[in-house]
Amino acid sequence: MARRHRAAPAPATRFDRRLAEILTHATEVFCKKGYEGASMRDLSRASGMSLAGLYYYFESKERLLFLIQKHTFSTIVERLKARLEGVSDPEHKIRIFILNHLEYFLANPANMKVLSHEAEALKNGFASEVAAIKREYYRICVGLLDQLKSDRGLHFPTRIAVLSLFGMMNWIYTWHNPRVDADAEQLAREMSDIFLRGVMAGGRARR
Template structure:
């Protein structure tokens, strides 16, 4: 009953990860899950709700495990590592769901997309807080709000883009990946600013 919905959500993620939301038809999904088309509607109200449930379950899971982990960690570096470890490990175990979750909430009803946005905002806020703490701990300087925001999103970029290229065979195991992200971000954060004003002028708009 509940397990069947979970299976439908997973298969739905597999299809939508390949062909996107509008490219995946209810008939495709019925074929993939072994149900009839009409039978699927016993488990959810409509197609749009599928997208919502995948997003809701995914983002809820990732924030829940992070918050539970952070309760026992208080050092800035450990907390940053926990954030990265949690994020990447979740997405490694749910790559199709991840891709669907990256697609945005455009196709959802307004109220549903607001629920998802709130979870994401809270996750972003937690992450920015961790980045702010470690910035202060590493540099001792007063953190600029815009800069913290930018750098947090750069971290997200490194982590979220993984689904587009990573394969263990070609790029090493997950631990190496996590360490690269952690090392890159930590040292990058505390590195002194280096600009190339002379260089920038060389490019024509």
């Protein structure tokens, strides 16, 4: 009957560790079959726990997806902030932004596909909490681009640029094949080149 409300960050109780295992297996299933397409029985099979046993760790299938998305997104934002610390050149910052995103993407493809592809699957409270993290992540990127614009006197449309960048990066889950495609560093370099030259070339002259 006890449910932990984890204040301590590090120790990780048995409960938390087992929950994390289930989350990992569930992520793979959601990735392969989609949130709606995956049944609780699929999750039970994948995690090696009985159907009823799963409900000791979370109260609904929706909350399980929520836990996956929130953890994934929080981790990305957290790592990004740490990497941006102390860096001041806006171009360098954007390259870090892209590299951070792609590194996590290729290291945790199932997590990122579930985050990208099942973005509309949550409802009400669950949806808004993930949306808040997404908004923060979006605003960070807007901030970096605005800084680049004012530093270099550029005049591209920020919103379109940011969302195009997200599209470039998030679409990866539909095509990346680790056996034929480059690693995160090279991919990030190539995408950064295309994107940064795209917004920086042409400079002040527009329309």
